[in-house]
Amino acid sequence: MATPSVRDWLALSCIAGLGPVRALRLARSLGGATAALSALGREATLLPEFRLRQADEARRWADGELARAAAGGMTFVCWDDEGYPPLLREIHDPPLVLWLRGDAACLARPAVAVVGSRAASDYGRRVARELGRELVRRGLVVVSGLALGIDAEAHRGALAAGGVTVGVLGCGLDVVYPPIHGSLYQELAISGAVLSEYPPDTSPEPFRFPARNRIVSGLSLGTVVVEAGQRSGALITARLALEQGREVFAVPGRIDSHKSSGTHRLLQDGAKLVQSVDDICEEIGWRTQASAPRTEAVPAPAASAVGDEEQRLLDILADRACEVDELVRTSGLDAATVGGALLRLELAGRIRQVGRGYERVG
Structure with a gap:
């Protein structure tokens, strides 16, 4: 059964006009979500349009969502939980609550994001698949957005190698988007995790995907852009990774391909060139031998091999x-x-x- 703290974090996350940054600042300064909800009801200056009855309404809504989650096989990770992803906690605007299907423990493992264009070329899809496979073979988790093109191929490469991969949605967990990825969604939920900051029934509106991208980069030690045009959403993920202090990588393409014009711009701006997965591992300081499938222990450096x-x-x-x-x-x-x-x-x-x-x- 969910604790009052979980319910109140969930309730705090649904209050219109507050946003994750203000909500978290308030909760941290007052000692938690419960205190923040109470303060919002007492102090009109904190959120002028908020009324005390709205705190009760938010809690009732949260109770209903908790029941739905239990019935639908979903779990929660709240910002103050020990299981909240440590790298994600460090970003400027971490989500207050993550809705999850799968293994929450894999969110604490070292990860690399692999992103790129939905309308990918054969070359881009092949590279994404190879990177997904080789990253998990080295004991890393692959994070992406379950979108068409590069995202899907990175997930598939990781799964084919028996590794762990995490999909971050820009909609509710009960909405499979794109619908063609129903089986891929299920594979991720079994082998790794599918997560979202949005409650069930949230539709995949375009404005939600940039917000989703900050979670993709925030979970990861670095973000690899495999293939992206000048207006690709993957460039947003790269920018967010840079703002979060994470590494940004780019895969070169053909010089006359508009599908790689965005990645070439990233390289001009200082992104790290990726010619093999070793370039990524070296830059993030990941020193392991090639790993076996996920059923085996994740390889770790020997006790004496400390940087x-x-x-x-x-x-x-x-x-x-x-x-x-x-x-x-x-x-x-x-x-x-x-x-x-x-x-x-x-x-x-x-x-x-x-x-x-x-x-x-x-």
């Missing part, structure tokens, strides 16, 4: 547990670097998560 960033964090954690924010401040590293290093250390068994922070093992 400079990891060692810096281990030194800080030598005497006490620390939250991520404190590790960022103390280490002098950016949030993306700290997040990646923490994931590698956790997979290697050198640290473990405790509450909102981490402690050293042994």
